[in-house]
Amino acid sequence: MLEIKNLHAGIEDKKILKGFNLTVKAGEIHAIMGPNGSGKSTLSRVLAGHPAYQVTAGEVSYQGKDLLEMSAETRAQEGVFMAFQYPTEIPGVSNAYFLRAAVNAVRARRGEPEMDAVEFLDVLKRKMKLVEMDPAFASRPVNAGFSGGEKKRNEILQMAVLEPKLAILDETDSGLDIDALRVVAHGVNQLRSPERAMIVVTHYQRLLDYIVPDYVHVLLDGKIVKSGGKELALELEAKGYDWIRPVGSKV
Amino acid sequence: MTDTKTPENETLENYRRSFEAFEKTELCGEGGWLCPERRSAFQRFEQNGFPGSKDEEWRYTRLESVKKMVPKSAATASVDLKTMEPYVLDPAWPRAVFVDGVYQPALSAGLEDQKGLRVMSLAEALRRHEPQLASGLREARLKPRALTDLNTAFFTDGIEIQLAAGTHLEKPLQVLSLFLFAEGERAIHPRNLILAGPGSRAAIIQSFAGIGSNSYFSNGLTEVRLSEKARLDHYVLQQGGSQGFQTARGEIWLEKESRYETFMVSADTPFFRYEIDAVLAGRQAGLQLHGFYLTAGNEHVDQNVLIEHRVPECTSGQVMKGILDGHSRLVVRGKVHVYPDAQKTDAQQTMKNLLLSRDATADAQPQLEIYADDVKCTHGTAIGQLEDDxxxxxxxxxxxxxEARRILTRGFAMEVLEKIPLEPVRRAAEAALGAHFREV
Structure with a gap:
């Protein structure tokens, strides 16, 4: 589904990803772990098409198409979804209005008819139940005044509604207490399916107790330096990232 | 004084001729009871002329085009029900309708249904020598202003609304002004009076719509007096189609524990200057202003607010938001004046403008003048574009x-519009917004 080869990318003049490789198949969950500054968030944003990041080398193929050629909105319409680490607040725009616009944009791409407000509200209510969200949030402005946990839950709600083929969760665990983490992870697990791939980007192993990955990759200084199964996460938790650093590299 | 004919002199001469003709008519005030008042107002206007660039409050707004207009007064016009219908916010609400500044009993409805509500056209009030009129005029004389003087000299019609003590108006009252001016360029000076008795409650909507294609100058003045514990929601709504120059002024007087909440929605207006001059004169009076302005093309909108906190424990809040497109200009000035006695004042001001075009200009000027020491006053302004994030x-x-830009812009507007408690008004405001975005 996704094949990343020798990806080099950065922001302004700063090189962050320096030869990143990863292959993800449908149904798989890959965890990308790494310390601060290793390039985790850059990877998420580059895949989502954030305009501030420049790709200087490498290729990314998504369902056989060149992902890097697509605009952010086209990627989303084609089934790529990123759950933001810091979701943006949009005062004055209700969650329901925003999500219906998103769903209809995706449907337009597929040549499907628009969903009307009544029809959509039904879908939304079902999905809100799935992520254990109070239906009142449908009419609240997107993320405005939400707590950290509510914002992250709202990201998972969007994912549930948009039903992406490839979901990238960018540090979804950051800023969450254990209860909020459990609810968010439960929502994500409900969305696991053989047709859907997920990339879970995280600093801590904690999240992976709840969202159990098929593969764990360690990202250091813009490259994957070690890959393994879910037990690799536990090893990282016990030993930290230092033991894995190549000799001579700076902390 | 020289004899050279400057454009300024020519304007004043036009106005003089116009006033002299007007003085001879019955409209001036039957039996001439108002004539001395009108004459002295006109003399003040003649002396001072139109406000110019030297006047700080008029720094960004010019009346040059208005000056060029010959101040003919409007003839009696009428429109049919069908033309009016789109602007009626809710047919079940009582309404008073004006065409070119003249009261239209045939288009108005429901004004006699409510006990404690007295609605009369100002033309009628003039005929009856209503004493409230005279007291309002005395007030206006205390602080001479060119446009106020012009209004006092020339007004012939408008509305007088009185709420008896304890009256709770069941339904909102719409005062609809349609501008047709089928006979060509005209100037009108509507005068309105809203008197809310002790403990009364009401919602009044003043709405304006252009239905013709000629230019005009409408120079309105509305006096609002809130007695103790009265509560008024006052909407000023532009419903589109305006072709002329509109200036309007609201003079608000608040007694003890009264509350005035005003929603100002302006879209699709080529030239609109709206002044609010409010005096918090009784303890624990409160005022809240919500302003929303959408400008495009070469439109020029100027909102000028002065709030005087004269006594302790009053609150005032102003939230003004503008969306600017094209070559338009929006001027927002809000001055809060806290008198030495006005301890425990709570005054807040927020101005936010969103620029959709590089050629649009926003001037936001919050101003605090505080002479008391135990007060809570804040202000904030922001001018910007949509955020990339x-x-x-x-x-x-x-x-x-x-679509993303459209949704975000709408959201910016909705932050103000969603605070409008009356659904038909909110819908009309949203429609004005929607119409604009379809055009863009």
Whole structure:
């Protein structure tokens, strides 16, 4: 589904990803772990098409198409979804209005008819139940005044509604207490399916107790330096990232 | 004084001729009881002329085009029900309708249904020598202003609304002004009086719509007096189609524990200057202003607010938001004046403008003048474009760039509009917004 080869990318003049490789198949969950500054968030944003990041080398193929050629909105319409680490607040725009616009944009791409407000509200209510969200949030402005946990839950709600083929969760665990983490992870697990791939980007192993990955990759200084199964996460938790650093590299 | 004919002199001469003709008519005030008042107002106007660039409050707004207009007064016009219908916010609400500044009993409805509510056209009030009129005029004389003087000299019609003590108006009252001016360029000076008795409650909507294609100058003045514990929601709504120059002024007087909440919605107006001059004169009086302005093309909108906190424990809040497109200009001035006695004042001001075009200009000027020491006064302004992060967030959900901008702009507006408690008004405001975005 996704094949990343020798990806080099950065922001302004700063090189962050320096030869990143990863292959993800449908149904798989890959965890990308790494310390601060290793390039985790850059990877998420580059895949989502954030305009501030420049790709200087490498290729990314998504369902056989060149992902890097697509605009952010086209990627989303084609089934790529990123759950933001810091979701943006949009005062004055209700969650329901925003999500219906998103769903209809995706449907337009597929040549499907628009969903009307009544029809959509039904879908939304079902999905809100799935992520254990109070239906009142449908009419609240997107993320405005939400707590950290509510914002992250709202990201998972969007994912549930948009039903992406490839979901990238960018540090979804950051800023969450254990209860909020459990609810968010439960929502994500409900969305696991053989047709859907997920990339879970995280600093801590904690999240992976709840969202159990098929593969764990360690990202250091813009490259994957070690890959393994879910037990690799536990090893990282016990030993930290230092033991894995190549000799001579700076902390 | 020289004899050279400057454009300024020519304007004043036109006005003089116009006033002299007007003085001879019955409209001036039957039996001439108002004539001395009108004459002295006109003399003040003649002396001072139109406000110019030297006047700080008129720094960004010019009346040059208005000066060029010959101040003919409007003939009696009428429109049919069908033309009016789109502007009626709710047919079940009582309404008073004006065409070119003249009261239209045939188009008005429901004004006699409510006990404690007395509505009369100002023309009628003039005929009856209503004493409230005279007291309002005395007030206006205390602080001479060119446009107020012009209004006092020339007004012939408008509305007088009185709420008896304890009256709770069941339904909102719409005062609809339609501008047709089928006979060509005209000047009108509507005068309105709203008197809310002790403990009364009401919602009044003043709305304006252009239904013709000729230019005009409408120079309105509305006096609002809130007695103790009265509560008024006052809407000023532009319903589109305006072709002329509109200036309007609201003079608000608040007694003890009264509350005045005003919603100002302006869209699709080529030239609009709206002044609010409010005096918090009784303890624990409160005022809240919500302003929303949408400007495009070469439109010029100027909102000028003065709030005087004269006594302790009063609150005032102003939230003004503008969306500017094209070559338009929006001027927002809000001055809060806290008198030495006005301890425990709570005054807040927020001004936010969103620029959709590089050629649009926003001037936001909050001003605090505080002479008391135990007060809570804050103000904030922001002028900017849509945030890239927000646009990206929407795009990352599949929403196309143009649609993302449209949604965010609408959201910016909705922050103010969603506070409008009356649904038909909110719908009309949203429609004005929607119409604009279809055009863009």
């Amino acid at each position: 927000a646009i990206f967030y929407l795009k990352s959900r599949g929403i196309e760039a143009d």
